[in-house]
Amino acid sequence: MQRGKGMKFVEDSRVLDKESRNKIPKDYSEYPGRTEAFWPNFLLKEWLVGAVFLIGFLCLVAAHPSPLEQQADPNNASYIPLPDWYFLFLYELLKYEFAAGDYVVIGTVVIPGLAFGALLIAPFLDRGPERRPSKRPIATGLMLLGVIATIWLTYESVEAVNWEDRANYSVEAVPDVEIDEEDPGYEVYQNNCMSCHGGQLEGNPASGGPSLVGIPHGKEALKDIAVNGVGEMPANMFEGTDEELDQLAEFIISVNEQANGEGEEGESEEESE
Amino acid sequence: MTDKKNQVSRRQFLNYTLTGVGGFMGAALVAPMVGFAVDPLLKGEKDTDFVYVMDENEITNEPQRKTFKVDQVDGWYESQVDRTAWVFRDENGEILALSPVCTHLGCTVDWNSREEFSNEFFCPCHDGRYDKNGVNIADTPPTEPLHAYEYKVEDGKLYLGKAKSRKEA
Amino acid sequence: MLHKLYDWIDERLDITPIWRDIADHEVPEHVNPAHHFSAFVYCFGGLTFFVTVIQILSGMFLTMYYVPDIVNAWESVKYLQTQVAHGQIVRGMHHWGASVVIVMIFLHTLRVFFQGAYKKPRELNWVVGVLLFFVMLGLGFTGYLLPWDNKAFFATQVGLEIAESVPYIGGDLKTLLAGDPEIVGAKTLARFFAIHVFFLPAALFALMGAHFIMIRRQGISGPL
Numbered sequence: 001m002q003r004g005k006g007m008k009f010v011e012d013s014r015v016l017d018k019e020s021r022n023k024i025p026k027d028y029s030e031y032p033g034r035t036e037a038f039w040p041n042f043l044l045k046e047w048l049v050g051a052v053f054l055i056g057f058l059c060l061v062a063a064h065p066s067p068l069e070q071q072a073d074p075n076n077a078s079y080i081p082l083p084d085w086y087f088l089f090l091y092e093l094l095k096y097e098f099a100a101g102d103y104v105v106i107g108t109v110v111i112p113g114l115a116f117g118a119l120l121i122a123p124f125l126d127r128g129p130e131r132r133p134s135k136r137p138i139a140t141g142l143m144l145l146g147v148i149a150t151i152w153l154t155y156e157s158v159e160a161v162n163w164e165d166r167a168n169y170s171v172e173a174v175p176d177v178e179i180d181e182e183d184p185g186y187e188v189y190q191n192n193c194m195s196c197h198g199g200q201l202e203g204n205p206a207s208g209g210p211s212l213v214g215i216p217h218g219k220e221a222l223k224d225i226a227v228n229g230v231g232e233m234p235a236n237m238f239e240g241t242d243e244e245l246d247q248l249a250e251f252i253i254s255v256n257e258q259a260n261g262e263g264e265e266g267e268s269e270e271e272s273e
Numbered sequence: 274m275t276d277k278k279n280q281v282s283r284r285q286f287l288n289y290t291l292t293g294v295g296g297f298m299g300a301a302l303v304a305p306m307v308g309f310a311v312d313p314l315l316k317g318e319k320d321t322d323f324v325y326v327m328d329e330n331e332i333t334n335e336p337q338r339k340t341f342k343v344d345q346v347d348g349w350y351e352s353q354v355d356r357t358a359w360v361f362r363d364e365n366g367e368i369l370a371l372s373p374v375c376t377h378l379g380c381t382v383d384w385n386s387r388e389e390f391s392n393e394f395f396c397p398c399h400d401g402r403y404d405k406n407g408v409n410i411a412d413t414p415p416t417e418p419l420h421a422y423e424y425k426v427e428d429g430k431l432y433l434g435k436a437k438s439r440k441e442a
Numbered sequence: 443m444l445h446k447l448y449d450w451i452d453e454r455l456d457i458t459p460i461w462r463d464i465a466d467h468e469v470p471e472h473v474n475p476a477h478h479f480s481a482f483v484y485c486f487g488g489l490t491f492f493v494t495v496i497q498i499l500s501g502m503f504l505t506m507y508y509v510p511d512i513v514n515a516w517e518s519v520k521y522l523q524t525q526v527a528h529g530q531i532v533r534g535m536h537h538w539g540a541s542v543v544i545v546m547i548f549l550h551t552l553r554v555f556f557q558g559a560y561k562k563p564r565e566l567n568w569v570v571g572v573l574l575f576f577v578m579l580g581l582g583f584t585g586y587l588l589p590w591d592n593k594a595f596f597a598t599q600v601g602l603e604i605a606e607s608v609p610y611i612g613g614d615l616k617t618l619l620a621g622d623p624e625i626v627g628a629k630t631l632a633r634f635f636a637i638h639v640f641f642l643p644a645a646l647f648a649l650m651g652a653h654f655i656m657i658r659r660q661g662i663s664g665p666l
Contacts, residue, residue, distance in 0.1 A: 010453060010454055013454070015454065015455060015456045016456060018452075018453055021456065021458075033470060033471035033472075034471040034474070034477055035468040035469060035470055035471060036468065036469050036471075036474055036476075037465075037466060037467075037468065037469070038464070038465060038466065038467050038468070038469050039291075039464075039465035039466065040284065040287040040288045040290075040291045041287060041469075042469040042474065043291060044287055044290055044291045044294065045474070045475060045476065046485070046488050047291065047294045047295060047298065048294060049475075049482075049485050049488075049489075050294075050298055050488070050489070050492050051294050051297055051298050053489055053492065054298055054301055054302070054492075055301075057493075057496075057535075057538070057539075057542065058301060058531075058535075060538055060542075061531055061534035061535050061538050062531065062534070064534070064538070065523075065530050065534060066523070066530070066533050066534045066536075066537035066538065067537075067593075068516075068519060068520060068523060068589060068591055069591035069592045069593045069594075070591060070592055071516040071517075071590065071591060071592070072512070072516065072590045072591055072592055072594060072595035073592060073595075074595065074626070074627075076592060079592050079596055081593075081596030081597050081599065081600050082593065082596075082597065083586070083597040083600060083601070084540075084541075084582060084586055084597070085541065086541070086544045086579070086582060087579075087582075087583070087597075087601075090604070091600070094604075104607045105607060105608075105609055108604045108607040108608065109607070109608055109609070116572075116576070119551075119572050119575075120569060120572045120573070121569070122555070122560060122568060122572075123560045123561060123562070123564070123565035123568050123569070124565065126558075126561070127561075127562075129561070129562075130558065131557060131558030131559070131561060131663075131666055132558065132666055133556045133557075133558070136558065139555075140556065143552075143555055143556070147552065169592055169593065171520065171591070302495075302496060302499060303499070305528040305531040305532055305535075306499060306500060306503045306528070306532055308527045308528040309503050309506070309522075309526055309527060309528045309529060309531075309532045310503055310506055311527075312526045312527040312528075312529075315527050348507070348518070348521050348525075349514060349517035349518045349520065349521035350514065350517070
């Protein structure tokens, strides 16, 4: 930068006077090869890629509404926790014996600490002048190992999850019905069915009980299932009098009718609590 | 710019395209968010339900302060809020239920609270005054009469709805 | 009119060199997909930045409705998603953007690594980049709790257990994160909200600024 006498400034600031500023543009000839100005030539290409990316992204957003599960309930014993997919590798790692129990420190601190620590200081570990992956086999090999391990662990974790059951955790899976707790059938339901089919008849993925809302059965079929079981449901789950059995079947049917009725009306703002 | 004056140079063309693509990206990004932010404007006003306040035969010529609860849905927050009305019959025997919210700056007016302004609604904030029918008295700060609740009487019971301006009346 | 305004500002602040430096630098051939199709691998950094912009914008708008409180958080998310115009889209952008940004940052990291672009003189920029990766993971972890649904609650509890397993400082670390030695609740949510919305974005901005300044000073690494 120029200094000394003869320099003119804007008033008393340190900004140079317009006449004194260096107006010579950069000389492009010092760059080898087919270079291109960033603005506007190259930026346009980047933005075209960005625009295509954005369209794809918005399609993803429009096609897949972001999930919202039921409100957090710390006492929900049946819930199987699952982290977001980019932490699944860590979640899966902790399932292995050498990284669980007494050795949990290995899984939570040692392995991730070594991996991420090495990543952080990679330039100081891999100090040679070579840049080609094939010329630095150790660095390349370790990185490939890390990437493959991460992808493998993530895949294993995803495989182990029953995604259909998890869909039942979603807020949409909760039937928008008002349970009439005064109904005599509700008490019978509480005593016989609730442990597997949930307090709102919404089902319970952990115990395998399906939702009882939206089932096609009539009264006699319901009574039969309650006594004799169906599919995975064992027989003799119902213990009570015939009168109670009648009340139970009527209660389940009434809830189903309510759910169907609301479905036809379209969006209704009934609270389910 | 070498041969013809109105010819677009390559650089200019690229600049226009750049602005176009940038504008598209910006618009596609911001459009849903702006809609999201201005949602309260799109929602508009909601109708208020009529709420039972008192029996018709209890209404006197003297304004009585009545509080009642209305269900309020405030986004995700549903609650019951208290509303207050001064209820009485005017000279013509018409029921009048006035909102106590001063039309000047929203303080709360009181009936007959000052000796020097008897039989008037008085607002303590800026000495706003209204006569018994809730009409603002000239040369006091309020610019319009107190708002009156919509009402209906069914089976001898008074129900109140929304407080509305009476400016044109 | 605009020219006059520009000249007025430029005379006083001499801003021309600032944007000329950004706009007029030459882009070398080997990163230009017009000349080498494989140069598309250089897009991941830019796309990471683009998704980050999406995250910042959509996050700002989401806080117009969201409240970090265990009674209302879930209700407010449900409300903004189902009742507010375009709520589904704006929350969707933030939700899916969080995943996409991790993918992009991962690919960008791999590109830089396998090209050996972190070697002298660019060691510092690599370190800053990995720190940015950590900040992104932190944003993902803290943002996960905010809707206060079952997934959020239980995943956070697992995350806090992992923090607790750290030797010596684990218990304190967990208490510090959760705001309470035992409960994962109101204090945890408020804390995670503050970290997600103020602390980590502040770190993100500082690191991104450093990342970009270093790129402009050193230029992009040469061809292999």
